[in-house]
Amino acid sequence: MLTNLGFGSLVITFALSLYGIFAAIYGERKNLYRFVESARWAMLLTFPMITLVTLCIIGLLVTQHYEVQYVYNVTSQSMPLYLKITALWGGQSGSLVFWAWLMSAFASAVTLRKWNRDRDFLPWVIVVCLVTLAFFLSMIILFENPFQRFWSTSGGQQIVAMFQPAGSQLIIPADGRGLNPLLRHPGMVIHPPMLYLGFVSFVIPFAFGIAALITGRKDDRWIRLTRRWTLVAWMFLSIGLVLGSRWAYDVLGWGGYWAWDPVENAAFMPWLTGTAFLHSVMIQEKRGLFKRWNMILVILTYSLVIFGTFLTRSGVLSSVHAFAQSAIGPMFFAFIGITFLVSLALLIKRWNDLNSEGQMNSLLSRESLFLVNNLLFMGVLAVVFWGTVFPLISELFTGQKVTVSAPFYERSTGPLFAGLLLLMGIAPLSAWGHSTWKTLGKAMWKPGLLSLLVLIAMVISGIRSFGALLGLWLTSFVIFVTLYEFWRGMIARHRRSGENYFTALIRLAARNRRRYGGYVIHLSIVLMAIGIIGIESFQTQTQAKLIPGESLQLAGYTVTYESLAEFDVQDGRNVARAVLNVSKNGKNLGELYPRRDYFYDSQQPMTIPGVRSTIEDDLYVILVNWEEISTNGATFKVFHNPLVNWLWFGGILLIFGSFIAAWPDPEKGLQLESITKSRQSAVSSSISAD
């Protein structure tokens, strides 16, 4: 029942999407607005329809219909209810449905806005959103159907099919295989939705950009309309990346948070172009420059969103041969190619219309510095993109598999990230239009001096790593510049209005949310940078086999092995849990419990570290191995990760900053309305005077 209902809804939604695409194009071409309106309703309707599909899958997951292949693959009886629900995105087909559901939610939300001034955009925004949605729906229906069931043919053969083959019987397994243990983590419950939200919401600015290209509008209206979408997309993608890092840190048991794995890179690449885009659109808004470049960036971001999904869903990462054999891989590849080429063709067609309205006036103006910022982001993108695809290209052309891993990326991107930090410190102090060394120097010397004092303090404290000194000096510079900007604004407001300092600070940020929200985001990025520099530059580790009572030392900590117990728990796990005592300078700091969980249903182990977290550092202990009876010894790997928690604090602050920057500004809206009204009355009175 649920399978048929779900699959039927999928097919109807696909048909709706196709109808919407054709109705929008036909209505626009023939100037029949009712067709465009009909397409808008079709797009709106996709959301409840895919919601129904999603509910059907959740219903099957929760009610343990193991005859459905997807349910069998990702759930088991022992799994708690919340994991059965979140198993919706735990497998290939479910995650594609989830992607499509979010896409339809965003597309529907867009259709609900007022289109009065931008009616010409509407049909093309519908077309872009629905083409993307229809592509994903076609992948689900044709190749990744989550409603397929197990059947036993009359010949005794077991097959998987949507509809009952003649003479076959349904096979109902007693239990499922269960979700991959690595995915049974709170971080993994929230991480994919955040990442997908980031992915799909970047489709909206792209849709408006394409609409602007098709309609031939040369103004920056599409950018103004999608500014908040872009920021929200960027925020979700950022949260997704931070949560993914936290998940890796907590679950993968290797003491780190980011491995430059292709899957991580797949999500990082659209973030890079998205961040460049967020900065670059400001140049177009303020100065009318870089219209073409903004189009290129939004096209790149969209293509990288689809490319990221392609990388993780096509099997191409394990081998180019697996890609060739997978059903959806070539389809994805073709879709990326076609959308990219069509977008480029549209851009080339409008190339001459997208001339800059002004020109760069100064080498140190904010737009010039933003341009350099974009260059550095593109440099990082080039490294990450090429490093990610090179193993595939190498295998394709030479048959030789190679690995491109962390050392390559760290060496290549380190200087570029340092440059970005420096710009984050200088650019907020430069003015739009024109800046000189003198004006910049005047604004910079105080924070610059303070950051130099921090540098000297770091050298005196014994830090000798050039990379760490440079990185931490730059982060302190950005922090001082940003705080100085808040301070100056607050003082000015206090003097002018007599408000107390706190009120002045709050109102200052509230009056210009975009600017001060941006500064908070800068601060959050800097906090993350401190965490990254801490763990990359100062991480130490040791591994040893201990018997109960024995200790090992690392970074001033003494870790003493006390005992190990192995037991079964009700949710289908066998747990081996060690008890370790931690002390520092003779002071007892408590116990840590690193463990290894073995999941009977999926027959997979999972390493859960024991972690002692402080603002200063993490002591991170992994149970590597143990001997069960003979000597009762166990091997532990211990990491000392200085400053790593700043990475997570930064992530939280980033959400806060994004909310400030994206929050609608009612005062501004009212102001704009009153300006428009006064101008309208001026026009009408002048006309009547004539």
Next chain:
Amino acid sequence: MSQEKFAFHLDKNFTIGTIFLIFFILFVSTTMVFAQNGTPPTDNEVNAIAKDLYCPVCENTPLDVCPTVACAQWRDMIREKLTAGWSKEQISQYFVDQYGDRVLAEPPKRGFNWLVYVLPPIFFLGGCILVYKNLRKFKNQKPGVDSGNMDKNDPYMQEVEEALQLMNRKDQGN
């Protein structure tokens, strides 16, 4: 006699051979005993080599942190090689010979692999040239000049601006 001679020769050869053999065995066993009696490699020494080698089976996972049974066996292999006196380079080469270049953290700098090192800098250099060309075009203008483009291409706003200009001219005329 000849038989005695032969026996002598045989004995002599045998003796010399035996002495060589004994020396050889002594040498080899001494080396082995030395290697075996020397401090056995610690986990940290094993990991120092394993961290630069990547699991030949799993994707992008260094051997020192890879949790699979296969990787544990490969770490044991590194331990055995270290015990046998192999250097880090010899062990790395052994793994490359056995499993190919993919066990290395980065592609070796030769032939086709150069592309991975060369293309990103070329791309970045191209970007630098483009930015430089854009920045070179800047004009010296007085500070505070900000042309702005708020709704410049919006027909409605253009209309408003033109009407306002008309009003200004009228005011000036009066």
